[in-house]
Amino acid sequence: MKQRSRLEKVLSAGKFAVTAELGPPQNADPDVIKKKSQYCLGNVDGANITDNQTAIVRMSSIAAGAIAISCGLEPVVQMVCRDRNRIAMQSDILGAAALGVKNLLCLSGDHQKFGNHPQSNNVFDIDSVQLIAMVKKMRDEKQFLSGDPIKEHEPRLFIGAVENPFADPFEFRVIRLAKKIEAGADFIQTQCVFDVDKFARWMELVVKAGLHEKVYILAGLTPVRSERALKYMKAEVAGMSIPDELISRMEAAGDKEEKKEEGIKICLEMIEKVKNMEGVAGIHLMPIGWESITPVILERAGLLPRPEV
Amino acid sequence: MIVGDRKPLEEILNSIKDYKKIMLMGCGGCVTVCFSGGAKAVGLLASQIKMARKKQGRDIEIIECTPERQCEYEFIDALKKDIESVEAVLSIACGVGVQTMNERHPRTITIPGLNTKFMGYPVEHGFWEERCAGCGDCVLEWTGGICPIARCAKKLLNGPCGGSSDGKCEVDKDTDCVWQLIYDRLKSLNKLDNLTVVREAKDWRTSTNAGQRKIKFEEAML
Structure with a gap:
């Protein structure tokens, strides 16, 4: 593929890849993206820019991606199926590619019930698997979903997808991953791993099915600053598996600074564990609301400097 | 009804x-x-x-x-x-x-x-649940007779999403995840292969998007 993204080059070279999340603001201030970009610049192979995550209105992921590019970063732009039909999505895919975006992560999207406009009508004209197939069709077959040709300048995108090893039905999660690969996913980013044992069991199934040879899998990791975040996720977020042991560790950690340090340590231990699992090609760091910690964790994990590719 | x-x-x-x-x-x-x-x-x-x-x-x-x-x-x-x-x-x-x-x-x-x-039916006396969204192009043949269009909050055709937990939908903990139901039914029918196929984007023209829908039954017309 021409114009390969840095993320693709790193992964195809067999290097352990690192991406990190960069959440756009709930306003029109480009400086927020510029500031957050500094935490990622030179430290990651892709800055993953969320698309109105948890259905809360934020700056467009494509616009934020373009600002990140202007800062020298390479974004992984997220696109969800909740808010746009196939016409708008294809239009935005062309626009994103024209702005220099090289990685696109395809998701269904959080239901609007969880956001700040629960009254809205959702779209879901296509689902995430169909979105993956659509981007692949535009890139590889140079056709729109309708079959109409893209005569020149087709969007060259490295296609990402997500999978949640902690959702149910557990056995079906591997089948669904296979579907996403068949549809055209080049790399996979997982839901936040807290339950390393369950993640390991899922990875075993993935490896057994040979899927790790067809797709690059990045383990999603979220450093936390307190037990509160863990308790909240355990109680409120469906499809999350949070071991009680982690909550106890954070509770036992003393004051605010000590808790932060414990959160970092837990994250570092997880990086070490997933790094040694067969089939894991990298990590995706999701420091929700704590982006400044990205370089600290990566430095201490020995993942800096990033390789030359 | x-x-x-x-x-x-x-x-x-x-x-x-x-x-x-x-x-x-x-x-x-x-x-x-x-x-x-x-x-x-x-x-x-x-x-x-x-x-x-x-x-x-x-x-x-x-x-x-x-x-x-x-x-x-x-x-x-x-x-x-x-x-x-x-x-x-x-x-x-x-x-x-x-x-x-x-x-x-x-x-x-x-x-x-x-x-x-x-459109639904009483699953118990005095309690009705939705079953059909009238999409105009029935998929029940391969879903084990359980409709994801009417019962999935995201109308997924390649579900379940990551919010399926303990058989329930993340949008409402009192609602079954329809994709868990579909998975269980197809498994019991030994037809899980139905779910390994990538289902293509649905043609919504048969649904409410193309304006008012009509059906003509010539034999019944006077």
Whole structure:
């Protein structure tokens, strides 16, 4: 593929890849993206820019991606199926590619019930698997979903997808991953791993099915600053598996600074564990609301400097 | 069947506040079976309205009736005289009944007293659940007879999403994840292969997106 993204080059070279999340603001201030970009610049192979995550209105992921590019970063732009039909999505895919975006992560999207406009009508004209197939069709077959040709300048995108090893039905999660690969996913980013044992069991199934040879899998990791975040996720977020042991560790950690340090340590231990699992090609760091910690964790994990590719 | 839910009394009273003589029309079809719009519901609502209006010192005259089906001319035409004798008709049939009345009897306004909810059935006595979204291109053949269009909050065709947990949907913990149900059913039928196929983007033209839908059955036309 021409114009390969840095993320693709790193992964195809067999290097352990690192991406990190960069959440756009709930306003029109480009400086927020510029500031957050500094935490990622030179430290990651892709800055993953969320698309109105948890259905809360934020700056467009494509616009934020373009600002990140202007800062020298390479974004992984997220696109969800909740808010746009196939016409708008294809239009935005062309626009994103024209702005220099090289990685696109395809998701269904959080239901609007969880956001700040629960009254809205959702779209879901296509689902995430169909979105993956659509981007692949535009890139590889140079056709729109309708079959109409893209005569020149087709969007060259490295296609990402997500999978949640902690959702149910557990056995079906591997089948669904296979579907996403068949549809055209080049790399996979997982839901936040807290339950390393369950993640390991899922990875075993993935490896057994040979899927790790067809797709690059990045383990999603979220450093936390307190037990509160863990308790909240355990109680409120469906499809999350949070071991009680982690909550106890954070509770036992003393004051605010000590808790932060414990959160970092837990994250570092997880990086070490997933790094040694067969089939894991990298990590995706999701420091929700704590982006400044990205370089600290990566430095201490020995993942800096990033390789030359 | 079409399942409906009567509007709150306050809203109904407000919508008929200008009238002194109305007809309260139920329907002997679906809404009778779901207890919201049959003859009994008509009787109950009529007394509630009369009592409320009496309290306000503004009595109201109500003609009660429940045709076999409000959505067919032959049943509502039989009531023509009464319909034309009132200032308005308050209908507690589904939206189809209300519109049939308005089109067939344009000189009298027919007002809805019921919210039409969905197509479903009683999974237990007195409890209805949605089953069909009328998408116009049935997928039940490969989903084990369980509809993801009507029952998945994201209408996924390649589900389940990452929010399926312990068999429940993340959008409502009292609602089964339909993709868990589909998975379990297909597994029991030894047809899990149905789920390994990438299902292509749906053609929504058969749904509500292409404007009003029509069906012509030539043999039945006069």
